[in-house]
Amino acid sequence: MDTTLPLLAAVDLDAPVAWRQGEAISARRFLADARAESARLPGAGPMVNLCGDRYRFAVGLGAALMRGHTSLLPPNALPDTLARLRGAHAGLYGYTDDAALAVTGLPMLQAAPMTPDAATDAATDATIPRLAADLQAACLLTSGSTGQPQPHAKTWGQIVVNIRAEAERLADFLERPTLAGVNLVATVPAQHSYGFESSVLLALLGGAAFDSGRPFYPADVAAALARLPRPRMLVTTPFHLKTLLLSEVALPPTDLVLCATAPLSPQLALQAERVFGGPLVEIYGCTEAGQVATRRTVHGETWRTFGALRLKRETDGAQERFIVEGGHVAEPTPLSDVLQLESAQRFRLLGRANDLIHVAGKRSSLAHLNHHLNSIDGVVDGAFWMPDEVADGIVRPIAFVVAPGLGAAQLVAALRERLEPQFVPRRIVHVDALPREATGKLTAESLRRFALEKLGAVS
Numbered sequence: 001m002d003t004t005l006p007l008l009a010a011v012d013l014d015a016p017v018a019w020r021q022g023e024a025i026s027a028r029r030f031l032a033d034a035r036a037e038s039a040r041l042p043g044a045g046p047m048v049n050l051c052g053d054r055y056r057f058a059v060g061l062g063a064a065l066m067r068g069h070t071s072l073l074p075p076n077a078l079p080d081t082l083a084r085l086r087g088a089h090a091g092l093y094g095y096t097d098d099a100a101l102a103v104t105g106l107p108m109l110q111a112a113p114m115t116p117d118a119a120t121d122a123a124t125d126a127t128i129p130r131l132a133a134d135l136q137a138a139c140l141l142t143s144g145s146t147g148q149p150q151p152h153a154k155t156w157g158q159i160v161v162n163i164r165a166e167a168e169r170l171a172d173f174l175e176r177p178t179l180a181g182v183n184l185v186a187t188v189p190a191q192h193s194y195g196f197e198s199s200v201l202l203a204l205l206g207g208a209a210f211d212s213g214r215p216f217y218p219a220d221v222a223a224a225l226a227r228l229p230r231p232r233m234l235v236t237t238p239f240h241l242k243t244l245l246l247s248e249v250a251l252p253p254t255d256l257v258l259c260a261t262a263p264l265s266p267q268l269a270l271q272a273e274r275v276f277g278g279p280l281v282e283i284y285g286c287t288e289a290g291q292v293a294t295r296r297t298v299h300g301e302t303w304r305t306f307g308a309l310r311l312k313r314e315t316d317g318a319q320e321r322f323i324v325e326g327g328h329v330a331e332p333t334p335l336s337d338v339l340q341l342e343s344a345q346r347f348r349l350l351g352r353a354n355d356l357i358h359v360a361g362k363r364s365s366l367a368h369l370n371h372h373l374n375s376i377d378g379v380v381d382g383a384f385w386m387p388d389e390v391a392d393g394i395v396r397p398i399a400f401v402v403a404p405g406l407g408a409a410q411l412v413a414a415l416r417e418r419l420e421p422q423f424v425p426r427r428i429v430h431v432d433a434l435p436r437e438a439t440g441k442l443t444a445e446s447l448r449r450f451a452l453e454k455l456g457a458v459s
Helices: 027-040 054-067 079-088 156-174 193-204 218-227 238-246 266-276 366-374 408-416 444-454
Strands: 004-006 016-020 023-026 047-049 071-073 093-096 108-110 130-132 136-143 149-155 183-186 209-211 232-236 256-259 280-286 290-296 303-305 310-316 319-326 329-334 337-341 346-352 356-359 362-365 381-385 398-402 427-430
Touching: 004 156, 016 027, 016 054, 016 193, 023 027, 027 054, 047 054, 054 071, 054 093, 054 193, 054 209, 136 156, 136 193, 149 156, 156 193, 156 256, 156 280, 156 290, 183 193, 183 218, 193 209, 193 232, 193 280, 193 290, 218 232, 218 238, 232 238, 238 256, 238 266, 256 266, 266 280, 310 337, 319 337, 346 362, 346 366, 362 366, 366 381, 366 408, 381 444, 398 408, 398 444, 408 427
Parallel strands: 016 209, 047 071, 047 093, 071 136, 093 108, 183 209, 183 232, 232 256, 256 280, 398 427
Antiparallel strands: 004 130, 016 023, 136 149, 280 290, 290 303, 303 346, 310 319, 319 329, 337 346, 356 362, 381 398
8 A cells, every 4th residue: 555645636737826927847856946946945943934935935845845845834934923933843954935034043045046947958857756655744823812823733635635626526617627737826925824825835735826915905916817728716815805706907808706804704705706707616624734624605505515515513511512523633622712513524604712702691703703894895905803802891892993984883774784782892992903823713812812902901
């Protein structure tokens, strides 16, 4: 029984695996670049891959895998985060395309400069490396409540099964046999689990090709998409998508829009499908379990799991939790969300377990409230926040809103049409922007600090 799996799913090594400023980079060229970088790596790892350029990130990943090194993917490149990793991992080295990045005590290897048509002649070794299925290929790191990065290791076997299932599902949405020939632009960093899986790995293992950049401004996203031949795909987040649609920048036809990190409103999904002319698909998952399910938002609230993944509900007294198992999930893994199971492979998402709130005897979730807030015409961004305590003993949510053309009374009136009275905020705070991460995520702790600052409190 073969216990190895290929680094690349490519059948045609001359087909693109990536694009750089409109120029195709073949799978053959990728293998040559990764082999060359592998020879430059230290004898032992792990590597912390900090490259901002998606292609250089992929080359670093491939090089590390060829040497049997795990790639650590931190949530950011702050000196404190990297110092913590250095203290926890003997032999750690950094791999970066930023010449100015330096961390005391952390050896830093600069990615080799890109050179035109490097090593693509017939003498190049075009053999696709095979990797041990049990190789700890990547370790995704999320910030815990203490600020200490929490590791979530993934073997190459788990990654391959997960990405193959994703690629098959997305090809079905595109009505294609595979993702071969599909080109994608991603607005999320490669170090984030979603960006890692749905851009870099979707090319290496799913047959697609990614743009090397990470465009931020709407005009840059539109230009990046326009540079790529069709069929093309946009990999983004609800926050980035909403910003893009509100910008009124002319957007080229896009055959699939992939969205993740937070549930998307059906109104925004419908608008996106009308503007781009292709289906919008959401992915549900978490760092612990990887990608779990998809839905086409305009077709309803039900999610469908990937491949062999199964869900079940467990109870312990009044407590309940939901478990995912099978497929690429090596051990039964609890989810942080409350689900409504329709079957072992179909469910509705009710909100995060720690997201549920109680006001005057009624229960809701902050995700549900945020969904309705952000569905109001004129709201650019918004989030509900529950104070720790209040003087009269009745805690009620406060809404922080980016809505330049709407007053508080208009927002309250719109929310009264959507929410039960207990959850309509008594206070609306207009702000210029919310403290979102590069992925568009808004963490509970960053929102709390932001709220206390805006309300004039001391944390």
